[in-house]
Structure formats: C-alpha cells, structure tokens
Amino acid sequence: MDLRYTDEQIAFRGEVRGWLNANVPKKPLPSFDTAEGFEAHREWERTLAQGNWGMVTWPEDFGGRGCDLLEWLIFEEEYYRAGAPLRVNQNGIFLLGPTLMEYGTEAQKARFIPAMAKGDEIWAQGWSEPNAGSDMAAIRCRAVRDGDDFVITGQKIWSTRAVYADWVFGLFRTDPDSERHHGLSKILVPLDAKGITVRPIPQLNGLPGFAEIFFDEVRVPAFNLLGGEGEGWRIAMATAGFERGLMLRSPARFQQAAKRLVELYRSRSNEVLDPTIEDAVLRCYMDAEAYALSTYHTASLLCAGGSIGPEASCNKIFWSELDLLIHETAMKLLGARAEIEPQTAQEFADLGTWLDGFMFSQSGPIYAGTNEIQRNIIAERMLGMPRK
C-alpha cells in the first residue's frame, strides 16, 4: 500500500485544475431538464471535448487522454471542486461508452464514440417499460429482424433526458418466442427516427426530466445492434457490474456536497438546532470519505487487473442513502425556510440549490435498481442467503 499520489498524478491534477479554472462557466447553467438548459449543457460538453476532457479514460483517438481509473477519480475531484456543470452526456460517456469499447465493432466505435465525445449526440437509456421496472427481464418491446433492419414496436418509460436527447440505447426483445432474460438484444436507436413518439414526463419538481418513448414500427439498421443478437442481458449485466457500478456516481460529488453541508452547519451553529444535526453532519462527512476510499480501493484493484464482484451492489445503497442524509440534514438546517423554491438572487444566496438536490435525492434509492432490489442481491449473491 502506498497512499501517495505520483508526481505524474499531481501534475495531472494541476493541469485539470488550471483548465477548469479558466473554462468553467461563472454563472450556473439553467437546468438541463429545460430546452434552453439542455443546449447550454451540450455547449459545455463541446467545450470539454475541445480540451480533450470529455472522457479522460478514452484513448486519444476517441477524444480522450488514455487515463487510468485513478486519474479519472482525480479528474472528478477537480470537476466537482470547481463546481462545473452536471454532465448531460453521462449516459453516453459513463454507461454506453464503456460498453461500446468492450463489445462494439471498430466501425461502431468510429461511428458513435467521437459524436458522443463532442456532445453532438446525447444519449438516453431505454431499459424500463411500464411492466418491466424492478423486473427488467419482463421486457416486451420487440425488435424484429427484417433483412438488414430491425423493426421496433413497443414502449419504454422513465427514460432520463429522452425529451431532448438524440439517441436511445436499450434492451429489446429480438426473439419473439423467448422468455425472461433470453432473446434480448442491445440496440441503438436515433430518437428522430420515423415512428417514434416521445412523451415528456414531469418529475417531482415539475420539469420533464424523463419521458415515455413509443415505438411504432421503427426501422433501424442491423448495424445498430451492439454485441450479438440475444446477448443483450449478458452485456447489460457485465457493464452493470463493472464501470457502471463505479462510474455512475463519482465520490467527489458527495464529498463536495458534504463539504457544503459543513459550511451550512457552521453558518447556523449559533442557532438552536435539532441535536441530531450534529451527528448527521459528522456522519455525512465520514460516509462521503468512506465512499471515496472504497472507490479508490476498487479502482486500484481494477488498475492492477482485478475485477469487481457482487460487493458492487453495496455502493448504490451507500451513496444513495448518503445523498438522502446530506440533503435531509440541509433541509433541517434551513428550518422553516427550507420549503422555498428560490426565485430571486437573494433567495438563491440564502438557500442555494438544497431543495432541488433534496428532491432529486428522493429518486436515488429508486433508479439504477431500487435499494430493495440491491439489498436482495447483497443478501442472496454476496451473503449467500436462501432465495426461497
């Protein structure tokens, strides 16, 4: 064990910090769940791409810097420290990108990665269906092979950012006679294809952060099949266990939030507070560090050629519950004023964006596999408890 950064890593951090200092927008961008905010975030992705900062772990040919996971963590730390915009590109770069790298053909990589890196094509994910939520193997949306095309008919739901995104990737049933997790394939679909209707779904904050997607005989070339036909489930699970578990929520996000929580606590510490607040603030800080440490450990293992096991299911629970605690504690600290949705500059100065973060934190234990399902996985696959 050696917990010192190398000279190269320190230099890398300095380079990232310098670039972010010079380039991060001074004013926060409008929410990417609005048309205007989405385009502003897309512009920011282009700025990142121009500096080759879009996805540092990708090879240079694809607009990256060939960094390892430890350098990626350093990048993320600087990114959140600098208060840079949330990544509208995250489905592409963190979720689809790694899968393309592993399972895509050279032609597919060349077609999709550069456009993704530049922010020209922003991706939505299409796994869930009205009757396939926690039970993802119940997917029915079908893609029927017809010559060189697939013809897709059915429905996806809860697709984040699909209202404004350009493409969707997801699982479709390519074998009509198959059941459960057999006969599914991963297919990439342009959202402007003929036969697609996107119905925005407003979230708890009133903004259309996700959408329902209806497919009515949508034709896509077989070129858009990622991995083998019928291999969809296996590919989805492989990515879920690997980078997805690591990359979906980087620890820096929570460390930065925990730091802001400490600042809020400091500013209120002369007031009469709920005695549980002190405990919660300390716990948030400690848990954010623990999450970072766990991620460093995992990243080091992976860098050394190791692999992640079922313990990866723990991290989804850990960060989503940490995020809830951070925001619940902030709400307590804001007291009766916590209910205000800031409208004026003064209100923003007093209240920040805690309420919005609090609302979003409610969804963390639901998306990417609910925490109930994650606990089942931990109990059954990690601990080996009986299933029936």
Add this chain to the structure above:
Amino acid sequence: MDFTFTEDQQMFAEAARSVLTAEVTADRIRERWSTASGLDLSLLQQIQELGLLGMLVPEALGGLGLGQADFVMMGQTCGYVACPEPIAEQVMVTAPLLVDVLDRGLGHGAVQTALDALQGGALVATGHPINPFINFAEQAEWFLLGHGEGLYLLPAAEVTIKPCKSVDPSRRIAEVSFEASDAHCLAKGESGATLWRSTLNRGALSTAAQLVGLAQAMIDQSVRYTTDREQFGRPVGVNQAVKHLLADVAVQIEYAKPVIYRAAYTAAISPTRADLAVSHAKVVAARAALLAARHCIQAHGAMGYTWECDLQIWVKRAWALAREWGDEGFHKNRIHEWLLRPNALLGPDLTFGRGSITDSVAA
C-alpha cells in the same frame, strides 16, 4: 380517567370528515394550482355554513363553544385530505387568539369585527414570529402580526406582502411586513408574550394533527398502489421489504396520535405543561410524516417521483408543515429545557401532570 373520545366528539369528527373527504379530492386540489387565489371558496363557504369556523369560539360570541380536543380529529382530517384552505389555522389558531384578546379586554372594536369576519368565512391570518411566512396572505382580510412581544391587528390594506414560491403548489406563502404603531397594538410586553406563546402551542398542535393525517393518507395510497402494481408476476406489496417500509410508518403514526391527543387536552387546562406536551406532539408527528413521505415515494418506485402521481400533494405538504410552527430544533429544545429543569416533574406517576397526585399521596 378515560382516554377515549366521547360519542359526541366522534360524531362531530365524522361529520367534518364526510364533508372534507367528499369536497377535497386530488383532482380538485390540482385545479386550485392554476387559479389566482389557490382557494376553493365554495368549500370555505360550506365549512362556514356548518359553523365549523367558530368551533372554538364561545357560544356567547357566536361560536360552537367547543375545545381543542374536539378539534383534533378534524385537524387530522384536514391533513388526510391535504386540504389547501387554511381551515385548521382559522379554527384552531386565529379564532382562539382573537377570543383570548377579547377575554382579556384588550384591544379595540376591530377585534370583534375581525372575529365576526372570520366566522363569516373571511380569512384572518396569524403571523406568528416563529413562522417566516403566512399562507394565503394575499387572500386575508385581517392580519394578527407580531413585533417583538407585541401583538397587532391590521386590515389587509395596511400590510406589505411579498409572495414566495413554496415547494408545495397548494401553498401560497408570503412574507408580510408592517409598521408597528400603537394604533394597531392589542397587547405588549408580558401580556403579548403570553398570547403569542399559547398561539404557538395551538399552531404547533394543529400542525401536528395535520401531519399524522398526511402520514396516514400517504400510507393508504401506498397500500393501494403496492397491491395493484405487479412485478415478477405478483403484487410488489408481497415483498417484505415493501411491507416493512409502510409498517415502519404505521408504527410511528400509532405512537404519535395519543401524544397529540394528550397535548390537545393538556394545552387547554394546563398552560405550564402545554409546552412539553405540544412540543412532543409536534416532534413525533413531523417525524412520522417525513418518514411517510420518504417511504411512500420509495414504495411507488419511479411513479412516486412524478408530478402526475397524486402522492406528491401529500409529500410536499408534509415537507412544508414539518417545520412550520417550530422546527425540530425549536421543539426538541423546549423538551430538553423541561427535562433538565432542577425540579422537573418527571416519572411514571406524572404522565398527566400533577393532577394525578393528591397532597396525601404526595406526602
């Protein structure tokens, strides 16, 4: 000792419940969101015609002459239906404050005018200094406002209203400021402080009652949802993880209700114990409602995170009411102070205060 509600109290609560559950539905609450006032005036009128607004006003002043313990179940129902109109505040907070002022012979003719207006269906807003906002301030005709320990009564024309946006679309909150002049002053110093203190307890109690009503409504909706929604070929409610989410809230509701009932009873007869009883009620009711909000969103899956799911109506009210009339810090601090007093009356024989001990028993 009989810790149950009388038949009269239950009949009364049932009558209020049947009106409120029939008139205040999720669809009609959503209709209010796009109107200028946010109020359903016909509902207020119906409540007024039933005489409910003057429930806690003595008969001699035109009311029904009932007490807080008679109101508490109706307060729960206001929460259960997520009633946007500030009925609970009018009945439980503002009317009794005006009556208190009259009882003490304080103030001037306007007090009676305001009380009559309230019983006639007009909104009279109470701006206790502990609350940064007043709900529906723009619709109020009269304002009871605080400045230091002073209590002031002003007509709407004399106050300045600055609206804010609440996370709860049913709430129309605003900051209200005014010029504190002797002409509008009803009470100052010690007497003002006493009036404000009992007002705070009534506000916190009425909020506590609404909070457990909100929690119960969220549970009932989630029981229905998890019974109808199927995954893996069976209702999601079959899973123990989901059952336990809701059962945990049910336990908290069960141990909040009697605390609220004691507070309603105690606050009326023993001002000295009221602070403790009310703060206890507010803390546990807020905890139950906040847990309900979290667990019920969770039980609904992604549906619970949408605007179109009616659950949000209750969830957001709970988030707002949990910290109105004193947040967790304020109320826990009052309990803390009570417990650490040198001669604190604590222990199993004092659940209901000193009334349980005669002098001979005490000796």
